[in-house]
Amino acid sequence: MTDDAETRAQAAREVCPFLTAKQTAFHLGISADTLRGMRLAGKGPKARRHGHNWRYHIDDIEEWSLARSGGEGDV
Template identity: 65%
Template sequence: MDDDAHRAQAARQTCPFLTAKQTAFYLGIAPGTLKDLRLHAAGPRGRLHGGAWRYHINDIEAWSNARSRGSDCA
């Protein structure tokens, strides 16, 4: 597992808040795409913690689930 994947997994298990980079990795999108979504209020709900964007895992999953189409992935 690469470093970003390992860090995202560890964050999910120990802290419900992921960094923007971890969130992008979790969603399978580029960090720049996540930033564009945030700037257009179209991405998952984010929070500023100490000047850095953080995303709660429940908000990430809710945003993703709201965009679900068709059948579930197998």
């Protein structure tokens, strides 16, 4: 994770650790539709439903992302 991403993640933890699907998708560098498809397939980061909205905890996002950082396909 880059220093900038670490700084953003720490700020999110301090202010509000739950991100919307749109914020989560932006953080991961994917589209909201891709994130939704991953959630429906059970392959994305852990999500929680708060009312009618899905929320992602920053720690779950980071854990999920780090678990997939095997380097395959990276330049």
